[in-house]
Amino acid sequence: MIDSFPYEEWNLDEIAGFWTFGPGNSTGTYVLTVLGLLVFVAALVGFFVLESRKLNAQAALLRAAGGFPAPGGVPPGPGPSQTPLAGPTTDPGD
Amino acid sequence: MTAPWAWVLAQAPPVEDQLTLDSQVLAEQFYFYTVVVMWLIHVGFMAYEAGAARRKNIMSTAMKNILTIAVVTPSFYYFGWYIYGCFQHGGPAQGHEGPIPELEGFNFCGATAPWSDAMGPNLQDHISAVFFLAFLLFSWTTGSIMSGAVIERIRLSAYLFLTTLLGSAVWIMDAAWGWSAGGWLTTRFGFHDAIASAVVHGVAGAFALGVLLNLGPRIGKYDMAGRARTFRGHNQHLTLMGLMLIFTGFYGFYAACLVIQSTIQPGWLNIYLSPTTLGAIAFVITVGFAGGFTGGWFASKGDPFWTLSAGLAGVVSVSAGADVYHPSLAYLLAISGGMLAVWSGVWIERKLRVDDAVGAVAVHGVAGFYGIFLVGIFAGGFPTGFNNVESSFGGQLMGAMTFFPLAFLPGFLASWALKKLNLLRVPPEVELEGLDMAEFQQDFFPEFERVPETVVLPDGEEVESAGVLLEGYSQLDGRERVGAERRPG
Numbered sequence: 001m002i003d004s005f006p007y008e009e010w011n012l013d014e015i016a017g018f019w020t021f022g023p024g025n026s027t028g029t030y031v032l033t034v035l036g037l038l039v040f041v042a043a044l045v046g047f048f049v050l051e052s053r054k055l056n057a058q059a060a061l062l063r064a065a066g067g068f069p070a071p072g073g074v075p076p077g078p079g080p081s082q083t084p085l086a087g088p089t090t091d092p093g094d
Numbered sequence: 095m096t097a098p099w100a101w102v103l104a105q106a107p108p109v110e111d112q113l114t115l116d117s118q119v120l121a122e123q124f125y126f127y128t129v130v131v132m133w134l135i136h137v138g139f140m141a142y143e144a145g146a147a148r149r150k151n152i153m154s155t156a157m158k159n160i161l162t163i164a165v166v167t168p169s170f171y172y173f174g175w176y177i178y179g180c181f182q183h184g185g186p187a188q189g190h191e192g193p194i195p196e197l198e199g200f201n202f203c204g205a206t207a208p209w210s211d212a213m214g215p216n217l218q219d220h221i222s223a224v225f226f227l228a229f230l231l232f233s234w235t236t237g238s239i240m241s242g243a244v245i246e247r248i249r250l251s252a253y254l255f256l257t258t259l260l261g262s263a264v265w266i267m268d269a270a271w272g273w274s275a276g277g278w279l280t281t282r283f284g285f286h287d288a289i290a291s292a293v294v295h296g297v298a299g300a301f302a303l304g305v306l307l308n309l310g311p312r313i314g315k316y317d318m319a320g321r322a323r324t325f326r327g328h329n330q331h332l333t334l335m336g337l338m339l340i341f342t343g344f345y346g347f348y349a350a351c352l353v354i355q356s357t358i359q360p361g362w363l364n365i366y367l368s369p370t371t372l373g374a375i376a377f378v379i380t381v382g383f384a385g386g387f388t389g390g391w392f393a394s395k396g397d398p399f400w401t402l403s404a405g406l407a408g409v410v411s412v413s414a415g416a417d418v419y420h421p422s423l424a425y426l427l428a429i430s431g432g433m434l435a436v437w438s439g440v441w442i443e444r445k446l447r448v449d450d451a452v453g454a455v456a457v458h459g460v461a462g463f464y465g466i467f468l469v470g471i472f473a474g475g476f477p478t479g480f481n482n483v484e485s486s487f488g489g490q491l492m493g494a495m496t497f498f499p500l501a502f503l504p505g506f507l508a509s510w511a512l513k514k515l516n517l518l519r520v521p522p523e524v525e526l527e528g529l530d531m532a533e534f535q536q537d538f539f540p541e542f543e544r545v546p547e548t549v550v551l552p553d554g555e556e557v558e559s560a561g562v563l564l565e566g567y568s569q570l571d572g573r574e575r576v577g578a579e580r581r582p583g
Contacts, residue, residue: 024211033172033208040168044258047161047251048517051533055249058532059521068523068567 131346150528299459
């Protein structure tokens with residue numbers, strides 16, 4: 001065996017314990033698990049909060065700029081009856 | 095002369111111990127590389143969906159696929175894997191009992207808890223970590239299947255919540271019940287779904303259907319008469335390349351569904367610990383693609399998108415019996431699966447009026463459930479699971495009747511709750527402008543000139559979409575706008 005590690009002094013189970021601040025099913029691993037889970041939940045909530053801010057701000061900006069019809073109103077711009085740009089597609093339902 | 099060799103031999107561990115360690119390390123390497131190959135599935139889903147999105151929604155679409163990894167990975171670590179290990183009898187196991195009585199001393203349930211010795215650096219365990227990772231990649235896949243269906247109008251945050259639910263709770267519960275040697279569907283009914291036709295694909299499709307019913311179609315998708323219009327993706331070549339990457343990754347997916355550990359059982363085993371070979375499933379996946387492409391080509395009259403999507407559907411439809419099917423049988427069944435996906439996809443869009451942007455419900459959901467019924471018809475009588483219960487049409491039906499509500503109801507109820515909280519869908523103004531501008535404040539092809547966005551009308555004519563979209567906007571129910579108007583700025 002290559003003499004690169006004090007195997008006789010370290011039980012192989014203890015190596016895992018060293019890296020995780022305690023062996024499995026110990027206070028160290030419980031604390032790490034709970035901390036990670038809390039951070040994950042916080043991140044999930046954070047995704048909602050951050051995105052809502054962005055979307056609401058942009059929607060307000062667009063409404064303020066105008067160009068959107070009121071509910072039931074007549075849409076501005078060219079409608080679906082305009083000149084076609086291309087012929088029928090290869091849509092499977094054709 | 096012999097002294098140096100005697101010294102060397104004296105240092106060597108016993109041969110049996112060395113062989114055991116080598117076998118475990120080989121299995122560890124095998125699963126590690128399946129994980130590497132399976133990453134291509136997610137590269138593919140990202141390219142596939144981003145290509146199918148209009149130019150204004152490219153990055154918001156791609157970010158969904160990337161952030162799937164950010165939420166499913168920790169949630170699967172903290173509770174998803176535990177569900178698989180401890181819920182195989184239906185409810186949670188008592189006292190962390192292992193589900194494999196033949197392996198004395200192996201506590202699988204306990205080993206799946208995030209605080210266990212198996213879930214970290216453990217020099218005594220070469221298998222648990224890589225086995226967890228293979229299942230994690232399956233979990234990402236379920237999320238990515240739903241992801242394509244909902245593009246261009248769902249909120250990123252809502253998608254991430256839903257994909258966490260699907261990837262780390264819903265699918266893994268059905269896997270515990272019907273995709274393990276000790277699951278109750280397996281041990282009591284002989285349910286057989288070797289490479290996860292329904293367990294992964296069918297369930298993800300059913301969950302996506304539940305979400306789509308609440309999410310609603312993209313603005314302008316249907317005209318006043320309820321006829322479907324078609325939005326052209328900005329880059330169909332990227333979409334097709336994405337599908338080809340998914341296909342490549344599927345070889346890793348297939349391989350990872352097998353069990354190889356010669357110190358426990360010689361040879362390859364399927365997920366139910368019944369014998370098969372890697373070559374057998376490689377045969378089936380390859381002819382499955384061939385059959386799916388063929389069926390899709392003819393059913394869609396040569397449509398490129400549906401031809402490649404049907405290739406995937408062909409494989410999905412033969413995956414459940416991939417461990418036992420003859421290649422020629424798989425080819426024929428895959429043709430039928432590919433055709434079924436095309437026809438059902440068109441029906442879902444036009445008759446059911448559900449806007450599934452990439453046909454995920456048809457390709458994964460319909461083909462997935464079709465696949466488990468095929469096992470009942472063509473592979474009935476094959477012993478499955480610890481109790482060696484023979485697979486049968488009735489057992490497969492029991493699996494379908496369990497899995498569909500298990501997947502559909504959480505998807506529908508969770509998306510319904512998000513809708514009520516006005517957290518499911520982006521504001522309509524943002525949807526019309528494109529999600530990339532609101533989410534990232536930029537166009538992701540800045541060097542290319544913008545051309546007018548187009549839409550294909552039900553009669554096949556392609557026109558500029560501005561008028562169609564604004565007409566759709568003006569038809570929105572006032573309640574659909576109220577969320578954005580209630581919180582200006």
